[in-house]
Amino acid sequence: MRSGPWAGIVVLSRGTRRASAFRRIAAAAGAPPAAEWENTVTRPRILVVGAGFAGVECVRRLERRLTPDEADVTLVTPFSYQPYMPLLPQVASGVLTPQSIALSLRRSRKYRTRIIPGGAVGVDLKAKVCVIRTITDEIVNEPYDYIVLAPGSVTRTFDIPGLVDHAFGLKTLAEAAYIRDHVISQLDLADASPDPAERAARLQFVVVGGGYAGTETAACLQRLTHAAVKRYPRLDPHLIRWHLIDIAPKLMPELGEKLGRSAHEILTRRGIEISLKTSIEKAGPDEVTFTDGRVVPTHTLIWTAGVVASPLIAALGAETVKGRLAVTADMALPGYDGVFALGDAAAVPDLGKGEGAVCPPTAQHAMRQGRHVAENVIATLRGEPKRPYTHKDLGLVVDLGGKDAVSRPLGIELHGLPAQVVARGYHWSALRTNVAKTRVMTNWLLNAVAGDDFVRTGFQARKPAKLRDFEYTNEYMTPEEVRAHVAASRAAQ
Numbered sequence: 001m002r003s004g005p006w007a008g009i010v011v012l013s014r015g016t017r018r019a020s021a022f023r024r025i026a027a028a029a030g031a032p033p034a035a036e037w038e039n040t041v042t043r044p045r046i047l048v049v050g051a052g053f054a055g056v057e058c059v060r061r062l063e064r065r066l067t068p069d070e071a072d073v074t075l076v077t078p079f080s081y082q083p084y085m086p087l088l089p090q091v092a093s094g095v096l097t098p099q100s101i102a103l104s105l106r107r108s109r110k111y112r113t114r115i116i117p118g119g120a121v122g123v124d125l126k127a128k129v130c131v132i133r134t135i136t137d138e139i140v141n142e143p144y145d146y147i148v149l150a151p152g153s154v155t156r157t158f159d160i161p162g163l164v165d166h167a168f169g170l171k172t173l174a175e176a177a178y179i180r181d182h183v184i185s186q187l188d189l190a191d192a193s194p195d196p197a198e199r200a201a202r203l204q205f206v207v208v209g210g211g212y213a214g215t216e217t218a219a220c221l222q223r224l225t226h227a228a229v230k231r232y233p234r235l236d237p238h239l240i241r242w243h244l245i246d247i248a249p250k251l252m253p254e255l256g257e258k259l260g261r262s263a264h265e266i267l268t269r270r271g272i273e274i275s276l277k278t279s280i281e282k283a284g285p286d287e288v289t290f291t292d293g294r295v296v297p298t299h300t301l302i303w304t305a306g307v308v309a310s311p312l313i314a315a316l317g318a319e320t321v322k323g324r325l326a327v328t329a330d331m332a333l334p335g336y337d338g339v340f341a342l343g344d345a346a347a348v349p350d351l352g353k354g355e356g357a358v359c360p361p362t363a364q365h366a367m368r369q370g371r372h373v374a375e376n377v378i379a380t381l382r383g384e385p386k387r388p389y390t391h392k393d394l395g396l397v398v399d400l401g402g403k404d405a406v407s408r409p410l411g412i413e414l415h416g417l418p419a420q421v422v423a424r425g426y427h428w429s430a431l432r433t434n435v436a437k438t439r440v441m442t443n444w445l446l447n448a449v450a451g452d453d454f455v456r457t458g459f460q461a462r463k464p465a466k467l468r469d470f471e472y473t474n475e476y477m478t479p480e481e482v483r484a485h486v487a488a489s490r491a492a493q
């Protein structure tokens, strides 16, 4: 905090006053010219953690609605893009290139947010300091006045022997690109192997999770292998087997009875073996044991059985609801000044559904919550009342590849081509930048005309790349470690 004759003016700027008023007061007090004091003044510091749907929408809204003099906005993110997660299965199946769904954070000169390349590993909510591990593994402290926590979620795992060592997740662009290479390499290895048992094992694939992520992944990848096998004349196409399993009694129950059945029929017709009320008992490097006793020889286990809030949330030591941070309907954390959370990481009450309901972890909510939380941060900054978040679900779209899809926009049940038009139209319009829209559309057209290609890039070959390697879940500090670290840093200053 500044001292001397500027202290009073600085305190004014941290409240609700606009920059023009600030300049007038400063000039009357004989302050140096604007350019000079702009470098010395302390503005309120807004720190946003996570550049997903929620974080990026929040930052863009803050940039638009606040003047540069009103607040400093900083974003912590390990990557320089926003991943458009719902299209990950299409990257895994090669329909889209990874770059086409990586929305640049530096696309426009108007973007003035300072970006710290790294991940938050803990937050001292009392001291108002976020501890960050940068991409060069340095630990830095970032003080804030307002913090918006939007670190999303990680793959939910269970205590199943071998799971984290042998399964792939589908939560990051790197995982999607890796899975594609891995699946194609299974065809290459099977083709080259003289051993019938190895061939059979390499050509079996298991996807766990019958929600939209798992169902789309199984559907899109099965299409890829079905098309690819025609280029391997030595391989018997009948050896290719895809399993989709889920502990629930139905696929995608959120779609409703009729559409869920329709999706089930489409997948079964394509040869995907669906096993419901089934999970896995253990996973090994070359086989998976199902809970119904079957042992499936395979080198590919894709685990998409739900998500859980980022481990950053547990590192806060605050109240949670099923792992998500318990916030009020205006997305503020009760008991802590200037702390907001949203998206997959937070249990935001779903006022549209009534008492006790929380918003599901979907992009649809995360984007809208991002814009809404920005308005609430601005309201707090200006001493105005915050508004509760409400949104009525617009429905669900599920792209099963090619002309196959099921969707329920605004409660209207669609399947086949109309559903596919709605699914792709929805995702296309939700892509935030024109360059991403162009890339995605071009990829779709190219794929429709030229079909799939089966190139294995080999970028990650020979590197361990299973669930435990991709999601960095061991990087976080405990609340005690965060407090001790912040106190020690302050004492050393």
Ligand SMILES: Cc1cc2nc3c(=O)[nH]c(=O)nc-3n(C[C@H](O)[C@H](O)[C@H](O)COP(=O)(O)OP(=O)(O)OC[C@H]3O[C@@H](n4cnc5c(N)ncnc54)[C@H](O)[C@@H]3O)c2cc1C
Pocket: 049, 050, 051, 052, 053, 054, 055, 076, 077, 078, 079, 082, 083, 085, 086, 087, 088, 089, 118, 119, 120, 121, 150, 151, 152, 153, 170, 171, 212, 213, 310, 312, 342, 343, 344, 345, 361, 362, 363, 364, 365, 366, 397
């Ligand atoms: C395969 C798949 C398909 C999906 N399909 C749909 C769909 O069709 N419709 C739909 O509505 N939803 C869909 N979803 C869900 C949707 O993608 C999520 O609900 C949405 O991405 C949540 O947004 P978010 O901003 O909370 O988190 P995310 O979008 O996950 O963003 C979080 C960001 O924070 C970053 N981050 C993580 N930890 C830290 C940290 N410690 N410090 C700094 N940054 C951090 C991450 O790198 C990430 O960029 C799908 C999800 C998946 C995985």
